[in-house]
Amino acid sequence: MAEATQPDLAVALGRLRLSWPTLMGSGCYGSGEEYAPFIDLAALGGVVLKSVTRHPRLGNAAPRLVSTPSGLLNAIGLQNPGIDAYLENDVANFADRPCAVIGSVAGFSVDDYAYVTERLAARDEIDAIELNISCPNVGTEGETFACDPSLAEAATRAARGVTDKTLIVKLSPNVTDIAAIARIVEAAGADALAVINTVRGMSIDVDRWTPRLGNANGGLSGPAIRPVAVLAVWEVARAVKIPIVGQGGIETARDALEFILAGASAVGIGTGNFTDPRVPLNVVDGIRDYLAARGHSALSEIVGKANPRFAGVR
Amino acid sequence: MYTLERSPAVHRTVVSDRREPVPGIVILGLHVPHLASITLPGQFAMVVPPSGEQAATALGIYEAEGERVSLMLVVVGPRTRELAALQIGAPLDLLAPLGNGFELDALGDNVALIAGGVGIASLLLPAQALAARGARLTLLYGARTAAALVDADRFAALGAKVVLATDDGTRGHAGFVTELLRALPKHAFSGLAACGPSPMLRAVGRAAAYLDIPAQLALEETFACGVGACWGCVVPHAASSVGTPVGLIRAKRAEPPARESDRFCYARICKEGPVFWAHELRW
Numbered sequence: 001m002a003e004a005t006q007p008d009l010a011v012a013l014g015r016l017r018l019s020w021p022t023l024m025g026s027g028c029y030g031s032g033e034e035y036a037p038f039i040d041l042a043a044l045g046g047v048v049l050k051s052v053t054r055h056p057r058l059g060n061a062a063p064r065l066v067s068t069p070s071g072l073l074n075a076i077g078l079q080n081p082g083i084d085a086y087l088e089n090d091v092a093n094f095a096d097r098p099c100a101v102i103g104s105v106a107g108f109s110v111d112d113y114a115y116v117t118e119r120l121a122a123r124d125e126i127d128a129i130e131l132n133i134s135c136p137n138v139g140t141e142g143e144t145f146a147c148d149p150s151l152a153e154a155a156t157r158a159a160r161g162v163t164d165k166t167l168i169v170k171l172s173p174n175v176t177d178i179a180a181i182a183r184i185v186e187a188a189g190a191d192a193l194a195v196i197n198t199v200r201g202m203s204i205d206v207d208r209w210t211p212r213l214g215n216a217n218g219g220l221s222g223p224a225i226r227p228v229a230v231l232a233v234w235e236v237a238r239a240v241k242i243p244i245v246g247q248g249g250i251e252t253a254r255d256a257l258e259f260i261l262a263g264a265s266a267v268g269i270g271t272g273n274f275t276d277p278r279v280p281l282n283v284v285d286g287i288r289d290y291l292a293a294r295g296h297s298a299l300s301e302i303v304g305k306a307n308p309r310f311a312g313v314r
Numbered sequence: 315m316y317t318l319e320r321s322p323a324v325h326r327t328v329v330s331d332r333r334e335p336v337p338g339i340v341i342l343g344l345h346v347p348h349l350a351s352i353t354l355p356g357q358f359a360m361v362v363p364p365s366g367e368q369a370a371t372a373l374g375i376y377e378a379e380g381e382r383v384s385l386m387l388v389v390v391g392p393r394t395r396e397l398a399a400l401q402i403g404a405p406l407d408l409l410a411p412l413g414n415g416f417e418l419d420a421l422g423d424n425v426a427l428i429a430g431g432v433g434i435a436s437l438l439l440p441a442q443a444l445a446a447r448g449a450r451l452t453l454l455y456g457a458r459t460a461a462a463l464v465d466a467d468r469f470a471a472l473g474a475k476v477v478l479a480t481d482d483g484t485r486g487h488a489g490f491v492t493e494l495l496r497a498l499p500k501h502a503f504s505g506l507a508a509c510g511p512s513p514m515l516r517a518v519g520r521a522a523a524y525l526d527i528p529a530q531l532a533l534e535e536t537f538a539c540g541v542g543a544c545w546g547c548v549v550p551h552a553a554s555s556v557g558t559p560v561g562l563i564r565a566k567r568a569e570p571p572a573r574e575s576d577r578f579c580y581a582r583i584c585k586e587g588p589v590f591w592a593h594e595l596r597w
């Protein structure tokens with residue numbers, strides 16, 4: 001008996017080709033190396049590296065994590081060595097990764113985004129850039145880029161101007177109209193959108209009368225935010241033609257399929273890795289089985305199929 | 315030369331035995347072929363939840379011998395409740411062994427182990443290793459109440475002098491275990507190894523400085539990844555002896571630093587720790 005051909009799960013995000021439709025969420029996966037003992041990195045579409053900034057950042061005071069019902073509240077505060085030390089000490093280690101390596105850039109001014117993107121994208125080890133304009137844990141400055149249409153546009157344009165590599169822009173759910181921001185970012189030259197970053201949140205210790213996080217407020221991730229994220233993808237997929245990387249609480253293939261049917265071409269997995277590092281494998285296997293059982297030959301065939309006004313290109 | 319493969323991996327285990335020495339505390343014995351021999355005293359495991367519905371749980375490796383390791387759980391919330399309900403024959407996956415264990419050779423031959431609550435779980439392997447090399451052992455062990463003191467006799471069987479304390483005075487010294495350190499003369503021990511909640515470990519650190527005894531502390535804070543990937547589990551650290559992985563930076567509380575001792579970086583408890591030298595923490 002001839003073996004049935006496997007459904008095609010490869011995805012293109014601009015020039016970037018992913019063998020599998022799974023990106024590990026920035027800040028959740030280190031540089032990938034931390035997880036190498038537990039999963040074959042070749043089974044991942046790619047790793048989005050921890051966000052890097054122009055200057056070194058100490059990060060927020062502890063505690064930085066609080067577990068909440070079906071979720072995780074974090075306020076890391078972009079701890080990173082700054083772009084100079086990062087280029088000198090870290091980036092060379094990302095060579096020869098058997099999956100895509102996507103640098104993540106965070107900033108506090110339009111010039112920061114241009115400067116860090118240009119320097120990072122110039123390195124061969126980096127296959128693409130994700131612009132983190134949506135970090136909720138660095139005071140108000142960081143997230144204003146994703147929440148203010150003119151700043152979102154300026155940051156995207158600035159980064160677009162300095163690299164031809166795939167530019168993914170990561171949007172915040174903490175806005176009134178995410179589709180409007182998505183449209184502006186698309187027009188400013190983004191190749192793809194990551195939807196969503198964490199949802200702003202807080203937890204208070206009622207015995208001590210103080211917020212539990214050192215930073216007081218933080219970003220919520222995990223299954224608790226999945227419905228918020230699916231709706232955000234649904235709305236963005238009606239507004240733009242560029243591909244979407246849907247993320248927020250994905251732990252199984254069926255979770256991932258919700259995002260894909262809403263209009264995502266690929267998915268991000270962050271907090272799900274904290275449950276079990278084999279989650280990305282299970283997601284890929286499950287999607288493949290799902291497609292095969294329904295007689296589809298490629299993942300692209302079902303992107304946006306639950307979304308009647310899906311505007312993207314399959 | 316033959317080197318022991320110590321790198322962590324996903325280990326598939328099966329619950330081989332289960333003991334509930336006191337209500338609310340469960341010791342799960344796990345059958346697992348290649349873990350005990352590579353586990354160092356003070357290392358921990360990230361336990362994958364059987365339901366797949368919550369984050370993995372960090373647990374110290376309590377016992378490790380042959381093809382068996384065990385975990386001691388205090389039921390405090392949903393994850394520990396799920397694990398405590400496991401019965402013999404249940405499969406359980408672990409990421410292990412993780413983190414850096416105690417540097418026992420640096421503690422000398424007259425060591426006090428200081429345990430607070432479930433911190434006892436991370437001290438049996440160090441006690442066994444120290445006893446095996448002939449060190450004199452003292453266990454200072456504190457818990458909320460007498461009913462929460464577990465397995466002190468295991469330490470006594472290794473020759474340790476056991477001193478107990480309970481917050482409510484139902485057994486041993488009435489008060490915190492760290493109060494037992496106050497009465498000691500300087501250099502009363504050659505080294506201290508402690509595990510327990512952070513306020514207790516801070517007190518051990520202060521006492522160690524005053525008594526001029528080198529102390530290693532095993533921290534237990536909230537983890538997410540447990541493997542060094544998320545930077546969520548940090549403690550301010552003098553940075554002198556930690557490596558330089560991505561993001562580990564030197565910075566200061568004030569600019570310019572008033573004193574060298576004001577310099578610190580945030581080190582990951584799961585990766586650079588969980589065991590730290592007390593004098594290197596800046597908390």
Ligand SMILES: Cc1cc2nc3c(=O)[nH]c(=O)nc-3n(C[C@H](O)[C@H](O)[C@H](O)COP(=O)(O)OP(=O)(O)OC[C@H]3O[C@@H](n4cnc5c(N)ncnc54)[C@H](O)[C@@H]3O)c2cc1C
Pocket residue numbers: 067358371372373374375385386387388389390391392393394395431432435436533534535536537588
């Ligand atoms: C390196 C390391 C080693 C550890 N070793 C062990 C071990 O060997 N055995 C063990 O039982 N636990 C150990 N812990 C603690 C254990 O990981 C947590 O208790 C566990 O994650 C709680 O999960 P939960 O979902 O049951 O409770 P959660 O919902 O996370 O917590 C429930 C409530 O209990 C409180 N709480 C959390 N942890 C503790 C605690 N340790 N003592 C008292 N109250 C607490 C929380 O603040 C919260 O209010 C270790 C932690 C670390 C970082």
Ligand SMILES: Cc1cc2nc3c(=O)[nH]c(=O)nc-3n(C[C@H](O)[C@H](O)[C@H](O)COP(=O)(O)O)c2cc1C
Pocket residue numbers: 025026027028050051072074076078104132135170196197198220221222223225247248249250268269270271272538544546
């Ligand atoms: C501990 C932690 C750190 C994170 N750090 C970053 C970061 O540095 N940059 C970024 O763009 N997103 C960061 N995120 C957001 C994730 O990449 C992801 O978009 C979000 O958590 C939602 O997906 P999830 O529920 O699968 O985690 C972080 C999330 C967590 C939980």
Ligand code: FES
Pocket residue numbers: 536537538539540541542543544545546547582583584585
């Ligand atoms: S728990 Fe993620 S770095 Fe320690």
